[in-house]
Amino acid sequence: MIDPSDPPAVQIAKQARIIEALINRAERGHEVGGTAYSLFQSAITLQAKVWEKTKDLEKALDTLGRASSELEIAYQTQERMQRNLADAMVAMEGGFALFSEDRLQVCNTQFRRLLPDVEPLIKPGLAFDDYLRAVEASRSLSGEEDVGVKAVRPSAASGLTEASGNGFSSFVIALRNDRWFQISCRQTSSGNIAVLQTEITDLVRENRREKDRLIDQQAHLLQAAFDHMSLGVCTFSSYGELLVHNERFSALLGLPLPLLKKGTSFQRILEHIERHETVDRKSRRPELARWFKALRRGETVQQHFRRRDGMRLDMRLHSLPDDGFIVSLMDVTAETEAAALLERRVTERTAELTEANRQLQVHAAEQTKIEGALRLAKEAAEAAHVSKTRFLAAASHDLLQPINAAKLYLSTLTEKVEEGDAREVVNRLNRSFTSIETLLQALLDISRLDSSGAEFNITSFSMGNMLQGLSEDLAPLAAEKGIELRIVPSSRWVTSDQRYLMRSVQNLVVNAIQYTERGRVLVGCRLAGTRLRIEVWDTGIGISETDQARVFKEFTRGGGGKGTGMGLGLSIVERACRHLDHPVRLVSRPGVGSMFSIEVPLAAPGHVTVYENPVVEAAPTGDLDLIVMVVENDADELHAMTQKLEGWGASVLAAGSTLEAISLMQDIGTPPDIVLADYQLDEDDNGIETIRTLRALAGCEIPAIIISANRHRDFQSQADEMSFAVLNKPVQLVRLRALIDWKTRARVA
Known part of the structure; x- marks a missing residue:
């Protein structure tokens, strides 16, 4: 029934009303009960309740007493703090004011008396915004600016916003009696605004003295710099009156001191110069009007003068920001x-x-x-x-036609001659024609390599077939001289011109056999990064260092000129490998041996194809039981080839042209087993057309071999396309017999 949060006076009043209600209830119960016992019982109950309420009333009175004591202490503390604040505000050097809820609560005397025309407004309750507006409109402000300090007329709106938004705002005001104050507004944590007025007059005056000192110092330094400049300098106002000059300016023009006083007109100085003929009369007369117009347009005026003593002067006029101008004089005698x-x-x-x-x-x-x-x-x-x-x-x-015919006749003659002396003569003839063939092939190779239109057939191929053919071709030459020839097989693939690479390696091996008296010749391949190095080692006489630089030239032989060749083999190797970009290397020691190497690019392995001139395991023997069509326009070579083939047991159909070959095939009524045709026939006829025509008439692919000196790349591509073999003239009969047997083996079977 009693709320403890109520004031003590309210609680006591409620207690009194409750006691009064209880007494009235007890009196009414006495009147109604009528019995002594009930009256006694009611009295006891009423007494217990009265005692309980009396205790509550005593407790409330005690609480009220303590609250009164605490309130009295608080009042005393507040009065003491107010006295302390008043003492502190009186003791402060600057003005101080406190605004609570944007209203002035308290301030000191210095704050009130700073601006006399604002002092009547400084009373408790003054709005902060009104205070700022009053300061802004005060007649005591001067608005003067000094060094390092800027006087600002405060804005009421901005000052209030800054003080309330950023927590701090400050501005400086200048009074008319040369006094300066900084007014700072700071917002407290409770939302009040404290305003502090601090006098900064001494600081401003010190800055002013420092400014004057620096200006004097800079002026002294500037004047010293002016006086020591090699350039004569003089400044004039917008009215053309002299302001500042240096000694060099007067020295260059020879001006007297009275003309150098401040305020002397520029025109008067020019008149003095002209009157006293300081400069040569041939110099152009100054045109002041034109100069001033140019200066007003912001242009630079330049004029050259020559003094009577010969000194050359360069005068320039530059406009200044204040519409004045500066004149510079320079002695340009040396430059002129x-x-x-x-x-x-x-x-x-x-x-x-x-x-x-x-x-x-x-x-x-x-x-x-x-x-x-x-x-x-x-x-x-x-x-x-x-x-x-x-x-x-x-x-x-x-040239190769008669040589080929002669070799065929010599081969036939070798088989028929059995007497000792005659056979020796035939053998010597064979060797002579072999030398002629070798020399002619070398000369033709050099001619092709020296030609600007040298053709190369760059392909990727396996080294296996090439090394096998090399072994078959050169093994008899090594065996004849008693030299061991060992060629290590290789399955690597390379990119090069197969014919020229074969010829180059063959020349190196032939040279090694030729210049090796005993021992062996070794041919093998080594990996060298992305290249394959083909090496030819021998145990021959070796090559001296002086000879190593010239062995690759034409008609040069090592070993003091020993050997049976003409010295063209290494020249062909150098030319071919230079065109193919295959580095050639030579290492040799006299009396020990030599090593030649050729480096060729490696290629990815591909499908292994049959070498263009297949080599069988052994030369075929027995009669050649075949019908062979021979097409050759040279009668001697046709007769020699016919004799040789008939000597091998073949039935030969000899024709001088494609038309004769067609007629012969029609006469016998059946296609031949193989066609041997020269490529270059009479007029526009050629062996390829012969093969194509005979195959068309027969309705089947007759095996064919072209025998020619033509080594062009297009010709070789046609051979691959039409599936015919190619033998170069002069033909090697062993290879011819093996090739005929290989081409007709499947047909005969």
């Missing part, structure tokens, strides 16, 4: 003389260059004539080279 000297030298040098140019033109005309003659000579040389190439191309056929 240097420029004149340079001009003379340039004139002299120009004359020299003109004469040199004339002579160069004469030389150029002579050079043009020489170049024309050289061009004609070059064209003649190229024509001769082309003629030589054509001649050698023709020789590759015309």
Whole structure:
């Protein structure tokens, strides 16, 4: 029924009403009960309740007493704090005020008396915004600016916003009596605003003195710099009156001291110079009006003068931001003389260059004539080279034709001659024709490699077939000389021209056999990064260091000229490998042996194809029981080939052209077992057309072999396309017999 949070007076009143209600209830119960016992019982109950309420009332009175004591202490503390705050505010050097809820609560005397016209408004309850507006409109402010300090008229809105938003705001005001104050507004944690007025007059005056000192110092330094400049400098106001000058300016113009006083007009200085003829009369008369117009447009005016003593002066006028201008004078005598000297030298040098140019033109005309003659000579040389190439191309056929016929006849003669002396003569003839064939092939190879249109058939192939063919071709030569020839097989694939690489390695092996008296020759391959190095080792006589540099030249042989060759093999190797970009290396020691190597690029392994001229395990024997069509336009070679094939037991159909071959095949009524045709026949006829025509008439693919001196790349591609074999002239009969047997083996079976 009694709320403990109520004030003590309210609680006591409620207790009194409850006691009064209880007494009234007891009296009514006495009147109603009527019995002594009930009255006694009611009295006891009423007494217990009265005692209980009396205790509550005593407790409430005690609490009320303590609260009164605490309130009295609080009042005393508040009065003491107010006295302390008033004492502190009186003791403060600057003005101080406290605004609570944007209303002035308390301030000190200094705050109230800072601005006399604002003092009547400084009373408790003054709004902070009104205070700022009053300060802003005060007549005591001067608005003066000093060094390092800027006087600001405070804005009521901005000051209130900054003080409430950022927690701190500050601005400086200048009073008319040269006093300066900083007004700082700080927002407290309880939301009140404390305003502090701090006098900074001493600081401002100190800054002012420091500014004056620095200005004086800088002016002194500037004047010292002016006086020691080699350039004469003088400044004038917008009215053309002298402001500042240095001693160099007066020295260059020879001006008296009265003319150098501040305020002297620029025109008066020029008149003095003209009147006393300080400068040469030939110098241009100053045009002041034009100068001033140019200066107003922001342009720079430049004028050259020459003094009577010969000194050259350069005068320049520059406009200044305040519409004044600055005049600079420079002694350019040395520069002028240097420029004149340079001009003379340039004139002299120009004359020299003109004469040199004339002579160069004469030389150029002579050079043009020489170049024309050289061009004609070059064209003649190229024509001769082309003629030589054509001649050698023709020789590759015309010369090899009789050699091939002679070798066929010699082969037949060798088989028929049995007497000792006659057989020796035949053997010598065979060796002579072999030497002629070798020399002719070497000359033709050099001619092709030296030709600008040298053709190469770059393909990827396995080294296995090439090394096998090399072994079959050169084993008899090594055995004849008693030299062990060992060729290590290799399954690596390389990228090169197969024919030229075969010829190069073959020449190296032949040289090794030729210059090795005893021992062995070893051929093998080594990996060298992304390349394969083909090496040829021998135990021959070796090559000295002086000879190693020249063995790759034409008609050069090692070992003091010993050997049976003409010295063209290594020359062919050098030319072919240079065109194919295959490095060639030589290592040799006299009396020990030599090692030649050729490096070729490695290639990815591919499908192994049959070597273009297959080599069988052993030369075939017995009669050649075949019908062989031989097409050759040279009668002697046709007769020699016919004799040789008939000697092998074949039935030969000899024809001089494609038409004769067609007629012979139609006469016998059946296609031949194989066709041997020369590529170059009479007129437009050739062996390829012969093979194509005979196959078309027969309705089947007749085995065919082209025997020719033609080694062009297109020709070889046609051979692969039409599936016919190619043998080069002069033909090797062992290889011819093996190839015929290989091409007809499946057909005969």
